[in-house]
Amino acid sequence: MSVPQLRLGTRRALWAYTFLFVPLLFYIAxxxxxxxxxxxxxxxxxxxxxxxxPFVGLQNFRLLARDPRFVQAAVNTVRYVLVGIPVQMALGLAVALLLQRINRFRGLFRALYFMPFVTPIVAAAWVWQWMYxxxxGPLNEILATVGLPLQPFxxxxxxxxxxxxxxxxxxYLGFQIVIFLAGLEAIPRVYYEAAEVDGASGWRLFRHITVPLLNPTLVFSVVYGTIVFLQLFTQVLNMxxxxxxxxxxxxxTVVLYVYQLGFQRFMMGEAAAATAVLFVAILGITLLQIRVLSKPVEY
Amino acid sequence: MRYVFAAATVAALVLTLAGIGAGLQQVTITYWQYFFASKVKLVDDLVKQFEAQNSGIQVVHENFPYDAYNQKVASAVSAGQGPDVINLFYGWVPLYVDSGYLQALPAEAFSPMEIERDFVPMVKNSRFDGKYWALPTAVRSLALFYNADLLRAADIGRPPITWDEFLTAAQRTTVRDAAGRLTTEGFGVSPAGQDHQLIREVLFRQWGVAPYSADGRRVTYATAQGAEAFKWYTDLISQHKVGVIDFFPGGNGYRDAFMAGRAGMIVDGSFAVGSIRAGTKAGWGVTELPRRTLGGEPSNFGSYWVHGLTVHAQGARRDAAIKFLKFLTSEQVQRLWLQQVGELPASRKLVNDPQLAADAIYGPFIRGLAYARATFFVDESAQRQVLVDAVNEVVVNNKSPRQALDEAAAKEQKILDEFWKKHPAK
Structure with missing residues (x-):
């Protein structure tokens, strides 16, 4: 019996699958x-x-629907997304556009904006807590100095x-900026040059060239940012x-409430039900965003 | 030289034989507790002492991080494994009894009559169906910590005895800056810290209201007097403004503020003595919780960790575990526990020991034990949240204390109903 000789390409692919299989097992487990x-x-x-x-069917889901704290956690989580995503997108894109215009110190600015993203979350949350x-806190110090009423934050x-x-x-601003910058760099200069030859400038360049060609980046940023906000936990717990x-x-937030239900009150059934709800919500919202926002363009 | 060698050989032989002899009847039991450095060290020492006194019994002491303790225990329970003797928070005991994980303490070794004679009153909380299921070595109670330097500077001669004196002291030690910001709190308020216990077991009771029915099934604090007691507390924040919630951020912000000399007084447990002693620069002292009137009813909240016997301890292991449990809850160990861990003894006799009661720091806590009650919590974190929310409804949302308390009582009743629906008999 002789082992059939495999072609080199097939052998290589087999090796690759073998190596991919290990992390896959890990992932499944x-x-x-x-x-x-x-x-x-x-x-x-x-x-x-x-x-x-005991098996209780959908009772945990019914309990959650009637639990005012869970409902509030869900509403809050949606509010985080509705507030956070537009602001994050607008600021991220604005800073990326400004950074793209400068040549000196661009790397320095990028590094500075990126720094919060690599700061340990818990430490940052505690510092922000003191700032408020x-x-x-320095924020109320400023308000007091200019004579505005103090805020409880x-x-x-x-x-x-x-x-x-x-x-x-x-x-997350720094992360978004870096993604936007990469997206902006990928837009060929020739489109802008051609449009300028035709007499377009400023807003029209941005509206008709930058935004459509940046669409894949925008979709990624919105989807990623939304998932971050939907899974919010550490910052809220620590602040x-x-x-x-x-x-x-x-x-x-929903995730913080899951933690409280499961690990402080030992109600794993309800906690698991809440994660199931969150899973469906994240999946649904992500698919919807990809469907609605993705606009492939071809120039 | 040869003699020395021979003697050593003989000695080694004898020791080995003795070891084999002992090994024949060796029983190994396991003890679990959560990790707390001073407790772990003390129990290690105690195990050595116990093993020396009881040849043939070996105790394996294992500990786990506090946050993972319940999960660890839960997974051991469902896998049919785990220790013979286990350390649990008193509030969890109903759940563990209910799950069939604990066995009742045998009446021959621990008679309920003797327990009630020998232990401080709050230990009764661990009695179900007429049986005791677990016993503590140590207990904790609340007291008033005061910053002696701040009180002196405010010309207050002695720590407060009544709540009126307390309020005066708090008002006089409160400091604001030009912008109206609090820079020193008279009282370090913390509803989510110990203040919800203060409201529940101290203020309600001193205002003449029992917070719960005797069988623990009904919330009974939502009365006119209850609302008055509750208002007295929320007034500290919203009317007298002697403290703000989260003055220092963080779960123990009130204690941190006290240690930093930024709070005149706080209500805290005996378990806080260690960190306050280590971290406070100003002169400080401890006094019993104030009362409503001079000579009025004293009241306190107590809590404790218990050692229970699990269903794994059977036969010879059960006998050994009972011996170890007796040893752990003995007066001698309780004394060591106070000295080395800083937790109060659970024995009535020690509590009445004049020398201990006269201790400047532990004395007020120990005296408080005589009238401390441990709340029968069915869902501690949810029940705490209810009262914390009630305080916020008043101080943030300007609800009337009466309305906030009525709503809190309705919410807490639901939590109790939920528990009792599943646990028909206590």
Whole structure:
């Protein structure tokens, strides 16, 4: 019996598959497996300690729908996206366009804007928490100096969510700028030159060349940014550490609530149900964004 | 030289034989607790002492990070594994009893009558169906920490005894800057810290309201007097403005502010003594929680960690585990626990020991134990949230204290109903 000789290309592909298979196994074991088991858990009354974990169908989902705290967490999470994404996109694109115009110190500015993104999140959240402090924070110091009324920021349910969103926008801005810059660089100069020959300038160049050709980058940025906001946890937990989720749940997010349900109150069934809801929401919103926003252009 | 060698050989032989002999009847039991440096060190020492006194019993001491403790225990339970003796927060015990993981303490070794005679009253919380399921070595209570330097500077001669005196002291130590910002709090408020316990077990009771029915099934604090007690607390923030929530950010911000000399007084547990002692620069002291009137009813909140016997301890291991449990809850160990961990003894006798009660720092906590109650929580974090939210409804949303308290009671009743629906018998 002789082993049939494989062509070199086939052998190489086999090797590649073999190596790809290992991380795939790992992925199945630590990502997909638990994800499916959490779907299973969501259909059971699953107290962390209790030995009896009866099947309860959709009861956990019904409980969540009637739980005002979960509803508020869901509404808050959507608000984070609605506030955060437009601001983040506008600022990111504006800074990227400005950076593209300068030649000196471009690298320095890019590095400076990128720095928050590589700062440890927990440390940054604690610093921001102090910046918002009514008694000791520099923001209120400025307000006091110019004679404006002091603001409670994180201590007020009406302001807290925006205060946290601002921190996240700051944190991810550099990342968005770098992505936008790469997208802008990829637009061939000849389109601009041709348009200028035809007498177009300023806004019209931006509107008819930059925006359409930047579309794939924009779609990626919106989708990525949205997922970041939908999965918000660390920043919220650390910026409102004493009363987790802010005064009267003003900053509470779905993921933080999942943590509280599962690991502080041991109600794994409801926590798993909430993650299932979040999973469907993220999937739905992402598909919708890709469908609505993607506009392939060909010049 | 030869003699020395021979003697050593004989000695080694004897020791080996003795070891084999002991090995024949060796029982190994396992003890679990969460990681807390001073507790881990003490228990390691105690295990050595216990093993020396009880040849033939070997104790394996294992510990896990606090945050992972419940998950670790839960996975051990569902896998049918785990320790013979386990350390649990008193509030979790109902859940563990219910899951069938704990066995009742045998009445021969731990008679309920003796327990109630020998242990501080709050330990009764660990009795279900007429049986005890776990016992503590140490307990914790609340007291008022004060910054002696700030009180002296405000010309206050002695720490407050009544809540009126407390308010005066708080007002006089509160400092604001030109812009109206608080720079020193008179009272370091923290509803999510210990203040929700203060409201529940101290203020309500001193205003003549029992927070819950005797069987723990009904919320009973939403009365006119309850609302008055609650208003007294929220007034500290919204009327007298002697403190703000999150003055220093973070979960222990009130304690950090106190240690930084930025809070005149805080209500905190005996477990805070260690960090306050290590981190406070100003002169400070501890006094019993104030009362409503001079000579009025004292009240306090207590909590504790217990050691329970799991269903894994059977046969010879059960006997060994019972011995170890007796040892862990003995007065001798309780004394060491106070000295080395800083947690208060659970024995009535030690609590009444005049020498301990006279201790400048631990004394007020120890005296507080005599009248401390441990709330029967069914879902501690959710029940805490209800009261924290009620305080915020008043101080942030300007709701009336009465309305906020009524709403809180309705929410907390729902949590209790949910629990009792599933656990018909306590």
């Amino acid at each position: 630590i990502r997909l497996g638990p994800a499916f088991s959490s779907l299973y858990i969501s259909l059971h009354e699953w107290n962390l300690i209790s030995p009896s974990k 402090s009514e008694s000791f 994180l201590r007020n349910p009406g302001q807290a969510l925006y205060a946290v969103a601002a921190m996240i926008i700051w944190q 409102t550490f004493g009363d987790q989720g802010g005064p009267l749940a003003g900053t509470l």
